Amino acid sequence: MMNYSTGQAEYKNWCVAEERFDSQFLGKAEAIFSLGNGYMGARSTTEERYVGEVRNTFVAGTFNRFAENEVTELPNVADVIAMEFFFNGTRFDLTLGKIHHYKRQLDLKRAELVREVDWEAPTGERYVLEFRRFVSLADRHLVGQRITITPLQETTLRVISGINGQVTNSGVQHFIEGEKRLYEEVYLQQVQKTTESKIDFVLNTTHRFMKQDTPVQVKGLIQMDRRKIVYDFKQIALQANEPFVIEKLSTIHTSRDNDQRQADYTLESLREESLTELKEAAAAGYEAKFHQHSAEWDQRIWSALDIEIEGDDGFDQLAIRFAQYHMTVMTPAHDHRMNIGAKGLSGEGYKGHTFWDTEIFLLPYFIYTQPKVAKSLLEYRYQTLPGAHRKALENGYEGAMFPWESAWLEDGEVTPVYGAADIVTGTATKIWSGFIEQHITSDVAFATWQYYQITGDETFMEESGYELILDTAKFWSSRLEWNDAAKQYHINQVIGPDEYKEHVNNNAFTNYTAHWNIQKAMEYKTVLEQTKPALYERLDEKMNLAKAFAKWEECLPLLYLPAIREDGVLPQDDTYLSKEIIDLTKYKQQTHVGSLFEDYNLEQVNEIQVSKQADVMILFYLLEDLFDQKTKQANWSYYEPKTLHDSSLSLSTHCVLASDMGETDLAYDLFSRAARIDLGPNMKTSDHGIHAASLGGIWQSVVNGFGGVRMLNGQLRINPRLPKAWDRLAFPIHWQGERLECTVTRDTLDIKQVTGGQPVSFTHDGNLYTIEREIQLTLQPQVSETR
């Protein structure tokens, strides 16, 4: 079980802690405590090994494909974290002996993992250990570990530590073994190369030992095994009660690094450079490097972006920081050839692939707080256009058909084709998302537009943004199918956001967003032609815009938009509302997601009125001005009881909508559940990695939901609705290049514009306001929240 209130004084609500060691639930802490800096991410495995552990370290963007019948994935780099300890010959292993004190915590403020153990070995001997670890935000190639061992009696310590390249991705080995080498008797180096993408990896590690702050020499024996180089420090005599410190500093570099793209790249130079960097870090030592790292966190994240929540017991404050922490460590902000994986860099789940999770769930955070990072993430999509064109062509369409799962720039579609067991047929279930979950294309267009509206970044639009919106619209117009009976264009055989409905026709979300996409393209085509002729010419040459426009003009009015029924319900697709309704109570009360599949296979689920996640609801969220409150209410009442929230992309959307509807209690309940997807008591949910989109969803719930921040038709709107549990919410946002600091209390909305540009306007409760440095509004008492 996790504890969320362990931070003291200045660290209050900054720490997530585990206060009991249970080797049956290693994955939880490995994932939610994972460290990283966007360049690399490392699961927080313990130094010593346990059955069931998953020792993962990933470097963003270094995709490799193991075999023809697999998809590309982030390879699990050689492990530098592992260290074996023996005390008088007994292996340090917390499942043995007795634990007198145990605490492991992730300090979000300093991005440090700290573990304290007071361990009684099965022999009765007693050892106090402190483990500290960071992955540097200041030096992206650097991993630091510092272990302090205090034996309560004399002991002989043995430490085996080095670089272990025997790790795999669940058995898949992505690396060809390169040279292993010891330099100057202290620096261990191992080289690896990915099998297919041929990316060089160079790992270095070194150790330093100290007694009472004085460095001591420890004799070790260098050992090489397959893919493994370790030092065996066999006989270290420790005195009773005298702390002994081991510092281990490691570096990871790859030939894919964007500071390595010179024409004169050689593996030799990478090896030298990485070794030099390690030597410099070693000369500085753990504490100095850690200080630089935590200062960088303070400057780049916490001083600039901290959100304050006051009133509850502190969990909500911790949860939003936890979300911001992970959105920082998972995001390759340094390289616009890379994007965010659905599990960040914290596990093998989804193979490091990028989904619509980025555009719809994570990008809002970056657009509103770190527009440069948001831009980099959209540039990634722009650079994957060749793959999107290829996918369109292969499917008989035009324009840009974005892959459902996306990896390296040229990879195109990388969704695996087979998944979990089908309990009826006994075979693996076919995954159709890569073929027919097509709304990703309008999601990218929508995010591009949203970025533009919120930042006003015309340069980006000229370089990439307009093309993205036009090219995606080209796809949609080629994708439409003429239905001669209805005299309409339909979009058949798709999967909408709700993945429990496959091969449906006219999914509302898909049709409406495709319609929006074409409409937006038509609008920009006209504007560009009139206002930016040179750009227009360049884009026209690429995409034949005149011809595309004619097609758009023809099809847009005929594109079928599912109509709202008399009872207010918008049909999710052509057949959903006519499918069987079953008693879902058992599954609504499930303790683990996906319990439905213990009784039904996907084919059967397809025929029941049951949803995995927000579908119509997320349409309401993205295009909220198309639908009135009554419609939203009616659909909530219809769909939510049929929605199992089996996707982590569901709760936060529902939270924001509930808040919009004035159902603040309900919204807070949904927020609380969303915030516990990773942080909650279920010890198995995060085994394959944290839920990136749900962390974006926490921010969305806080800022878009309770903070009431929205961009509507290019206009900032702020309608906050503070949950009862909170007294105060303060958050920064960026709007059109200006930084606004918003503070919401029960009675007031205070906004400071702390940058000195054009005064920002916004609407609140239907009125337009302009901020001249600061504005303070009195909030209306919230309406009764009973329905």
Added chain:
Amino acid sequence: MMNYSTGQAEYKNWCVAEERFDSQFLGKAEAIFSLGNGYMGARSTTEERYVGEVRNTFVAGTFNRFAENEVTELPNVADVIAMEFFFNGTRFDLTLGKIHHYKRQLDLKRAELVREVDWEAPTGERYVLEFRRFVSLADRHLVGQRITITPLQETTLRVISGINGQVTNSGVQHFIEGEKRLYEEVYLQQVQKTTESKIDFVLNTTHRFMKQDTPVQVKGLIQMDRRKIVYDFKQIALQANEPFVIEKLSTIHTSRDNDQRQADYTLESLREESLTELKEAAAAGYEAKFHQHSAEWDQRIWSALDIEIEGDDGFDQLAIRFAQYHMTVMTPAHDHRMNIGAKGLSGEGYKGHTFWDTEIFLLPYFIYTQPKVAKSLLEYRYQTLPGAHRKALENGYEGAMFPWESAWLEDGEVTPVYGAADIVTGTATKIWSGFIEQHITSDVAFATWQYYQITGDETFMEESGYELILDTAKFWSSRLEWNDAAKQYHINQVIGPDEYKEHVNNNAFTNYTAHWNIQKAMEYKTVLEQTKPALYERLDEKMNLAKAFAKWEECLPLLYLPAIREDGVLPQDDTYLSKEIIDLTKYKQQTHVGSLFEDYNLEQVNEIQVSKQADVMILFYLLEDLFDQKTKQANWSYYEPKTLHDSSLSLSTHCVLASDMGETDLAYDLFSRAARIDLGPNMKTSDHGIHAASLGGIWQSVVNGFGGVRMLNGQLRINPRLPKAWDRLAFPIHWQGERLECTVTRDTLDIKQVTGGQPVSFTHDGNLYTIEREIQLTLQPQVSETR
């Protein structure tokens, strides 16, 4: 620690047992308890997992190469052994809670692994478990497991069991994942294909549950993960004190199987066939299949080949059975395209490769006891001739230059190029064996001749044997280097049997056996020309024997054979005797082999008078009639003190020689050490697998050493010398197609010829005897054994 006297009554001296569980020494039991049938071998990992375990299953001959810079190796097949057990949610794990009773034993007689555990969970609940397991000698594709669980209180059992293809060879994944499939709700199947050699593997498994001998249905949930298909039997209600039985039967088939070489092979048919075989086994059940298996062991091995040793405490009796057991499970007797790996099929060590270990250390056992198996192993060498020719050509030589390490037929040389760390340079040590350890070629020729002399198998000689001897001689004559100063042919820059001396000139073993090889070829060339003209013509066409013979005639008299010095010492090579002599006491007393390399690198070791293993000694053993007793004594006195026996190929040779010299006490001491290479108290020696050659060496020590059996110039000689510890030794041997049963007591040698062919002659103490059904000789009292 192992216990060797656990077998009771008819199982006395048949069982090797482990009576304490220590998770720090898993490798020992995994290797020495390993099961197999020559087709496949499986390390005896426990069902439940532990840190440090090595879960290996290999199918003989299915070599694959992972990457260009690696050598081919036996791939680690998906694991069917693993099963996870949870009692009321607590994972069964012997490192937790308390063990009230523990015994794991390998019953050699029935080739069954049995584990008994009385375990108190950390919750205080108590469970009695019995695990039984076999790899069938009767059905080579079949693995059986039977687990009986008796809870001492009511409990809910959860079992997760299936097929796990996430295993690797120390991180190297040799398989492309194939389909996973559940048939008829009970049969799990997983397909794998090796990445480069494209061998299909099909694994099937199924479970059966019983309460009090009555089959019961247990509901499970099928689960598929990457390379993994398992059943999760989540809720099995067990009554207190009521035994619950789980039977798991599994099959492994591959497209390399020699019953699958039809032109119409398809993966589909292999899948069907393997599934059918599993269904048949499941219909019969564990007990019936186990009975067939143990009956096969009795008939094929123990009734036919048992060796009896009486007098000591039983360890020696057990040791010879242990050797015979492993020589059975490791040897792919069913397929003459395969040979024995240096670690059998019991570990990743030496990658499943075949060395001279087969010819010099293992083949004598098979020649004397199972000539058909010996023939198959030599046929393998014959079939690898193309690779041997290629190696010769690539090195500028002629004829057959056999690879130092050999794998699949066409692979040629597969010795890896880099090994352990060089403590001086910090780089990996280069392994020169594949380039210059050339005596393997005369070893093959010698073994061929030995097989022929002992079996009289003229058919084999005509089909393969003569060609092997002639072709290897062609290599040697092309290999010789003319030394103009000495007016002699030399063999420079080689490694002899002693691998601590690299790049030496005129290694005595190499030169003498090369000389022998050419001499033998000349002899056979002449005989064939005269007596088998058709065969001669065929071989002459292949090898141009006339030209080869001319070359042999020219070079044989000029081939330098190192001369014995005045003090009787035969120089191991040109420079050994002039190298530095250091105090080796520390290393002679080492507790683990290779301790020398903690102080010196190989380059430095090369300059010291220190030997890894028998070198001159093994020359004396193979060509014993070339050297007199005095010479043997003198060289023993010189070399043995400088020999660290760091190779498992050293002690048994020394034992046989000591016995030959009449030093029976010393011989027994060496035997005792040799017999403990795998069975001894050192818990780390066998981690990478059992020592195949040393097990052959145990047999050699017993039969060639104490039994005094030797083939000398085609004549059987039997000069037994019983160690003091023994009262009686009885062993069978085959000679020229006849079976002889030899019984040695302190005073008598009794030989029965139990087959009715030509009466066998033999020499004993210099006299010639002929066996007419039975002969009994009185032995001379042994001479004093002090030197």
